[in-house]
Amino acid sequence: MKKEYKVVGKSVERTDARPKVTGKARYAGDLVAPGMLHGKILRSPVAHANIPNIDTSRAIALPGVLGVITGRDFPGIPFGTRPDIRDQIPMPITKVHHFGEGVAAVAAIDEDTAEEALDLIRVDYEELPVVLTAQDALAAGAPLVNEFKKSNICYQSDFLFGDVEKGFAEADHIQEQAFSSQRVTVGFIEPHACLAEVDNSGRILLQGSKQSPYITWRHMCRALDVPLSSMRIINPFVGGGFSGKHDPMDVDFAAVKLAQVTGRPVKIVLNNGEVLAAYRQRNAMNARLRLGVKKNGQITALHAENILEGGPISGIGPFNIYYYGAFLNIPYKIPAIEYHGKLVYSNRAPCGTVRGQEIVLAQFCLDSLLHMAGEELGLDPVEMRQINAVTDNWTCANGIKCDVSGLPECITKSAEKVAWKESRKARPADRGIGFSCASHPSGPRLGGHFGSAVVLKLMEDGKVIVTHGGTEIGQGANTVFCQMAAEELGLPYEDIIQGVSDSDTTIFDSGMFGDRCTYWDGNATIAAAQDLKKQLAEIVAAELGARPEDLEFADACVFVRDNPEKGMDFQRAVRRAYYEKGAPLYGRGHWSATDIDVVDWKTGKGNLAHGLDFIATAIELDVDRETGKVRLLRGIHGDDAGQPINPAMLEGQVNGGSAHLTGQALWEDSLYDEKGRAINYSWRDYKQPTAMDVPEYVVEHVHTHDPYGPFGAKGAGEASSCSSMAAIANGIYDAVGVRITDLPITAEKILAALNAKEGK
Amino acid sequence: MQIRIESNFVITGLEGGDGLALEEESTLRQLLARVEGLSGLDFFPRGSEVLDPDDWEVDINNVPHYSYERRLETVLKDADLVVIRVVATGGG
Numbered sequence: 001m002k003k004e005y006k007v008v009g010k011s012v013e014r015t016d017a018r019p020k021v022t023g024k025a026r027y028a029g030d031l032v033a034p035g036m037l038h039g040k041i042l043r044s045p046v047a048h049a050n051i052p053n054i055d056t057s058r059a060i061a062l063p064g065v066l067g068v069i070t071g072r073d074f075p076g077i078p079f080g081t082r083p084d085i086r087d088q089i090p091m092p093i094t095k096v097h098h099f100g101e102g103v104a105a106v107a108a109i110d111e112d113t114a115e116e117a118l119d120l121i122r123v124d125y126e127e128l129p130v131v132l133t134a135q136d137a138l139a140a141g142a143p144l145v146n147e148f149k150k151s152n153i154c155y156q157s158d159f160l161f162g163d164v165e166k167g168f169a170e171a172d173h174i175q176e177q178a179f180s181s182q183r184v185t186v187g188f189i190e191p192h193a194c195l196a197e198v199d200n201s202g203r204i205l206l207q208g209s210k211q212s213p214y215i216t217w218r219h220m221c222r223a224l225d226v227p228l229s230s231m232r233i234i235n236p237f238v239g240g241g242f243s244g245k246h247d248p249m250d251v252d253f254a255a256v257k258l259a260q261v262t263g264r265p266v267k268i269v270l271n272n273g274e275v276l277a278a279y280r281q282r283n284a285m286n287a288r289l290r291l292g293v294k295k296n297g298q299i300t301a302l303h304a305e306n307i308l309e310g311g312p313i314s315g316i317g318p319f320n321i322y323y324y325g326a327f328l329n330i331p332y333k334i335p336a337i338e339y340h341g342k343l344v345y346s347n348r349a350p351c352g353t354v355r356g357q358e359i360v361l362a363q364f365c366l367d368s369l370l371h372m373a374g375e376e377l378g379l380d381p382v383e384m385r386q387i388n389a390v391t392d393n394w395t396c397a398n399g400i401k402c403d404v405s406g407l408p409e410c411i412t413k414s415a416e417k418v419a420w421k422e423s424r425k426a427r428p429a430d431r432g433i434g435f436s437c438a439s440h441p442s443g444p445r446l447g448g449h450f451g452s453a454v455v456l457k458l459m460e461d462g463k464v465i466v467t468h469g470g471t472e473i474g475q476g477a478n479t480v481f482c483q484m485a486a487e488e489l490g491l492p493y494e495d496i497i498q499g500v501s502d503s504d505t506t507i508f509d510s511g512m513f514g515d516r517c518t519y520w521d522g523n524a525t526i527a528a529a530q531d532l533k534k535q536l537a538e539i540v541a542a543e544l545g546a547r548p549e550d551l552e553f554a555d556a557c558v559f560v561r562d563n564p565e566k567g568m569d570f571q572r573a574v575r576r577a578y579y580e581k582g583a584p585l586y587g588r589g590h591w592s593a594t595d596i597d598v599v600d601w602k603t604g605k606g607n608l609a610h611g612l613d614f615i616a617t618a619i620e621l622d623v624d625r626e627t628g629k630v631r632l633l634r635g636i637h638g639d640d641a642g643q644p645i646n647p648a649m650l651e652g653q654v655n656g657g658s659a660h661l662t663g664q665a666l667w668e669d670s671l672y673d674e675k676g677r678a679i680n681y682s683w684r685d686y687k688q689p690t691a692m693d694v695p696e697y698v699v700e701h702v703h704t705h706d707p708y709g710p711f712g713a714k715g716a717g718e719a720s721s722c723s724s725m726a727a728i729a730n731g732i733y734d735a736v737g738v739r740i741t742d743l744p745i746t747a748e749k750i751l752a753a754l755n756a757k758e759g760k
Numbered sequence: 761m762q763i764r765i766e767s768n769f770v771i772t773g774l775e776g777g778d779g780l781a782l783e784e785e786s787t788l789r790q791l792l793a794r795v796e797g798l799s800g801l802d803f804f805p806r807g808s809e810v811l812d813p814d815d816w817e818v819d820i821n822n823v824p825h826y827s828y829e830r831r832l833e834t835v836l837k838d839a840d841l842v843v844i845r846v847v848a849t850g851g852g
Binding site: 084215599 | 769799802815846847
C-alpha cells in the first residue's frame with residue numbers, strides 16, 4: 001500500500017521565500033565587516049598576449065589604496081579538477097589568455113578610489129595570435145593557448161561499446177548530420193562576489209557566491225599553498241549558479257590575497273558586464289553523428305564525433321566532453337555506440353558549463369537526428385520515440401543502469417496533452433509540434449570526494465536545525481531537506497530550521513551539480529533523522545516501558561508502535577534528553593552510491609548514477625514566414641522525477657530548465673571579434689529569455705518510485721534543459737519544413753533556409 | 761623486465777596497453793619517472809617526495825604501494841602489475 005506522506009509531496013512554502021521576496025536575504029554583495037576595503041580587478045583588453053611587465057607603483061601610491069596585487073603574488077601552483085589536467089593559476093603571471101582576464105587587483109577604502117587606482121596600473125601587452133575556434137586550435141602550427149600544456153588538445157574521450165559495424169550493417173537507413181553550437185553565457189542574476197578576511201593566526205574566511213564551495217575550497221587551498229584547515233568557507237544566499245560558480249574565480253583569489261596583504265577584510269563585487277565578458281560559458285560544439293535505424297525506427301547503432309571549444313583552461317571540461325558521449329547512450333536504447341570527443345583550448349572566455357551540462361548538446365543532436373531519420377522513413381515521431389525509449393531495468397551499452405523509467409508514459413502523456421494526433425488532421429498554417437526526450441542522472445559518481453553528509457541538531461525547544469553539504473543556489477534544496485527531515489521525524493515542517501553552510505561545521509558535498517542534491521543529501525537527511533530518532537528512543541524507552549526499536553515518531557509524539565496511547569509528546573522527550581541526561585542530540589547521516597562503479601576514464605565504462613530522471617517534451621510553436629521569427633505557444637513536459645517532494649518547486653525546475661535553454665535554442669550567442677574581444681557583454685546586447693519569450697508550460701508528473709531515492713524521489717531540473725532545444729528544432733521543421741542544425745536557430749537562419757527552399 | 765600498467769585514464773605514450781620495459785631492479789619511483797617522461801604527467805609537483813593521496817592511487821599487484829615497506833622505493837619484478845588511478849576533486 002502506498003504510504004501517505006504528511007510533508008513530503010506537499011508544495012510547502014520555501015524556507016527562503018520570505019527573506020528573498022522582502023529583500024532581507026543577505027547575498028555576498030550585502031556583507032560588510034569592520035574596516036572592510038573594496039576590491040576591483042583590472043582586466044585585459046586583449047585576448048592573447050605575453051605580459052612581460054606590470055607596473056603597479058603609481059596605483060599603490062594613490063591615497064586610499066592599501067593593496068595592489070598581480071599573479072606574481074601567488075605561489076604559481078596550478079590547480080584543476082584532476083592532477084593530470086591542472087592548467088589554471090589564480091591570476092596570470094606570464095601571459096593573458098582571454099579578453100577580460102583579471103591581471104591585477106586593488107583594495108582601497110572605497111570603490112571609486114579602487115577604480116581610479118586601476119587606471120594607474122600599467123601593463124605591457126605583447127599581443128599573440130588568437131585561437132578562437134576548434135579548427136583554429138587544431139590547425140598545424142596553431143599558437144599554444146595554455147602554458148602548462150604542450151598541445152591545444154586539452155582532453156580526449158573515446159569509447160566503443162557493442163558492435164557498431166554490425167549495427168550499421170543491420171540498419172535499413174543511416175542518417176548522418178553535422179551539428180554545431182555557439183558560446184552562451186550562464187545567466188545567473190547575482191554576479192560573482194565575495195568577502196575575504198584573515199584572522200590573527202592567518203586563517204582565511206571566505207564568504208562568497210559559490211555553487212560548489214567544496215571545489216572552491218580545495219582548489220584555493222592548493223593554489224594558495226595552505227592546508228584545508230587554514231581556510232573556512234561560509235556560503236551566504238546565492239543568486240543562481242547554473243554551473244557557473246563551481247570553481248574559484250580570480251575574484252575569490254584576489255579578495256583573499258588582498259586581505260592577506262592589507263590585513264583588512266576585502267570585498268569584491270563584480271558587475272554583470274565583467275561576468276558576461278570574462279567568466280564561465282558553455283562550450284561551443286562541433287559534432288557529427290551517424291545513426292542507424294531499422295524500418296520500424298528501432299536504433300541499431302550510433303557513431304559520434306565531437307570537438308568542444310572550451311577556452312583557455314580545462315575547468316570541468318573533461319567531464320563535459322565525457323558526458324556528451326556518455327549520455328548519447330540514453331534515453332533511447334542504443335545497442336552499439338562509438339564516440340570520439342576532444343576538448344580544445346582557445347582564447348575565448350573560460351568554460352564551465354550551463355544547466356544540463358553538455359548532455360544538452362548531445363540530446364539536441366541525437367533527438368534532431370532521430371527526427372530526421374523518422375522523416376526519411378515516414379515514421380511518426382511519437383511512435384519512433386516509444387519504440388526506442390529506455391524502460392525499467394535497462395542497462396545501456398556503456399554500463400549506465402536504469403532501474404525505473406517512466407519515459408514511455410512521459411511520451412504518452414506529453415503527446416496526449418499537446419494533442420499530437422489531432423494536430424495531424426488539422427492545424428493552422430506554419431504551426432508545428434516538436435518532440436524530444438531526455439534523461440539526466442541524479443548525481444553522477446565520478447570518483448574522489450562524492451559522499452553527502454547531513455547533521456540534524458535537536459534544540460531544547462524541540463526544533464531541529466539542518467546542516468547539509470549541498471548548496472542552496474535557488475533551486476530549493478534547503479526546503480526539500482527540511483521537508484524530508486520533518487517527514488522522517490514526524491514533526492511539522494515549521495519545526496525544521498535550515499542552518500548555515502559553513503566548512504567549520506558542515507561536511508561539504510563535492511558540489512551542487514548534476515541534479516544530485518535532492519537525491520544524495522535527501523538520503524543523508526533521512527539517515528540523519530533515523531539516527532536522531534534512535535538516540536531519542538534510547539533515552540525515553542524505559543519510561544514508556546518499551547524497547548527503543550518499538551518506538552515510533554509521528555504527529556510530534558513518540559509512542560509505542562500499535563499502542564499510541566502509550567507515548568509522550570516530542571517536546572517532553574527532548575527535555576528528558578537535555579534536562580535529565582544532559583545529552584546533546586545530533587543526528588548524523590551520510591549517503592554515497594557506493595554500489596555505483598566509478599567511471600573508468602579510459603574506457604568510458606561506468607554505471608555513473610542511480611535515479612535517472614526522464615522527460616518527454618512537446619513544444620508547439622509557429623513560424624512567421626515573412627520574418628523567420630519563432631513564437632513558442634505551449635510547452636508540455638511529461639516528467640518522471642520519481643516521487644515529487646515539493647510539486648510546485650519541481651514544476652518550477654522543469655519549466656525553468658526549459659525556459660533557460662530556449663535562449664540557447666533560438667538567439668543567445670556570446671559574440672567575439674576577430675581578435676577574440678567579447679562584443680555583446682551587457683544584458684542590453686546579450687538577450688536571455690524573459691517571461692515574454694516563453695510559452696505556457698504544463699508539467700505532467702509521471703509518478704514512479706526510485707528504489708534508491710529518498711522517498712522514491714529522483715533528481716530534477718536539468719532533464720528539461722536537455723530536451724527543449726531539439727523539441728524546438730523539430731517543431732520548426734514540423735511547422736515550415738526547414739532544418740537548422742547550427743545553433744542558435746535565429747530568425748535570420750530560418751528565413752534564409754525558407755528562401756533557399758523556395759528558390760528565392 | 762616488463763611491467764604491466766593499468767589505469768583509469770589515458771596515459772599518453774601508453775595507449776597500446778603493453779606496459780613498460782624497465783631495467784631489472786627498477787623501483788616504483790623509477791617507473792613513475794618513466795611514465796612522467798612519456799606523458800608529461802607530474803606525480804611529484806614542487807619537489808614532493810611522496811604521492812599526494814588526494815591525486816593518485818598507485819597499487820602494486822593490487823596492494824596499495826604504501827603498504828609495501830619501501831613504498832615508492834619498492835623494487836619491481838618482471839610481470840608485476842602497477843595500477844595508476846587518478847582521483848578527481850568532484851564533478852560538475
